[in-house]
Amino acid sequence: MSETQAQMSMNENDGNKLVYKTNGLNLWYGENHALKDIQLHVVENEVTAIIGPSGCGKSTYIKTLNRMIELIPGVKTTGEILYRGRNILDKTYPVEELRTKVGMVFQKPNPFPKSIYENVVYGPRIHGIRDKKILDQIVEKSLRGAAIWDEVKDRLQTNAYGLSGGQQQRLCIARCMAIEPDVILMDEPTSALDPISTLKVEELLQELKKNFSIIIVTHNMQQAARISDKTAFFLNGEVIEFTKTSKIFSNPSDKRTEDYITGRFG
Numbered sequence: 001m002s003e004t005q006a007q008m009s010m011n012e013n014d015g016n017k018l019v020y021k022t023n024g025l026n027l028w029y030g031e032n033h034a035l036k037d038i039q040l041h042v043v044e045n046e047v048t049a050i051i052g053p054s055g056c057g058k059s060t061y062i063k064t065l066n067r068m069i070e071l072i073p074g075v076k077t078t079g080e081i082l083y084r085g086r087n088i089l090d091k092t093y094p095v096e097e098l099r100t101k102v103g104m105v106f107q108k109p110n111p112f113p114k115s116i117y118e119n120v121v122y123g124p125r126i127h128g129i130r131d132k133k134i135l136d137q138i139v140e141k142s143l144r145g146a147a148i149w150d151e152v153k154d155r156l157q158t159n160a161y162g163l164s165g166g167q168q169q170r171l172c173i174a175r176c177m178a179i180e181p182d183v184i185l186m187d188e189p190t191s192a193l194d195p196i197s198t199l200k201v202e203e204l205l206q207e208l209k210k211n212f213s214i215i216i217v218t219h220n221m222q223q224a225a226r227i228s229d230k231t232a233f234f235l236n237g238e239v240i241e242f243t244k245t246s247k248i249f250s251n252p253s254d255k256r257t258e259d260y261i262t263g264r265f266g
């Protein structure tokens with residue numbers, strides 16, 4: 001892709017910057033064709049939701065965006081995923097650099113068996129930050145950003161396993177923010193949480209999108225409708241519809257989308 005083309009694709013979508021642009025992505029697990037000709041883009045400072053029935057390829061897709069997918073043996077891809085204009089599927093793309101830009105939060109909170117403080121400074125330490133004052137600042141900023149500072153500020157040296165599930169998930173979001181990523185990928189981040197913790201994480205996402213671009217896989221359609229700017233509906237490895245969330249939930253273009261969001265299948 002020429003520089004002009006890359007610039008043009010960055011400027012798509014009414015002048016808003018594109019973070020990701022997926023072009024003709026196919027993915028196979030051995031013989032299983034799990035993603036088929038995916039076209040999708042992610043706009044800066046938006047929440048992009050991915051919905052669809054079990055097994056339609058949502059997690060597979062999100063795991064291509066930080067190349068975690070290549071840890072699975074026998075996976076083959078074709079097509080391209082441009083991140084800030086560069087194809088991350090190109091084998092020469094530095095994957096370590098990508099992982100500093102793209103953080104991930106998983107379905108089940110997965111703090112390390114360490115103190116709250118050590119969880120947050122883990123990434124920055126790997127990136128060579130040693131100064132205690134700077135680490136302290138990162139801890140406070142990240143925990144505040146993840147809306148959990150007030151709950152934990154007096155127990156930073158206690159083990160993260162002592163936190164509730166909802167607090168652990170917000171700690172994991174703080175850990176992710178501590179490396180100052182550009183994008184946060186979330187794979188069903190609230191499915192293991194109670195309704196109050198879910199609400200807290202949803203409110204947090206609205207704050208986070210001011211500084212980050214967020215891609216979230218969710219089984220919960222009300223959640224997608226509440227929190228996202230755009231929604232992609234996946235079915236059998238294909239993107240059936242990708243548009244503004246308000247449109248997809250009020251006036252979908254495809255009968256299959258309508259059937260899914262009205263609960264006729266899935």
Ligand SMILES: Nc1ncnc2c1ncn2[C@@H]1O[C@H](COP(=O)(O)OP(=O)(O)OP(=O)(O)O)[C@@H](O)[C@H]1O
Nearest residue numbers: 029032034052053054055056057058059060061072
């Ligand atoms: N590690 C793997 N090895 C082989 N096939 C896999 C692997 N992971 C997923 N698949 C297959 O790829 C397809 C898509 O799975 P994926 O997990 O991406 O779906 P999903 O939409 O995230 O499902 P769910 O909502 O149940 O989490 C399915 O057919 C699944 O069986």
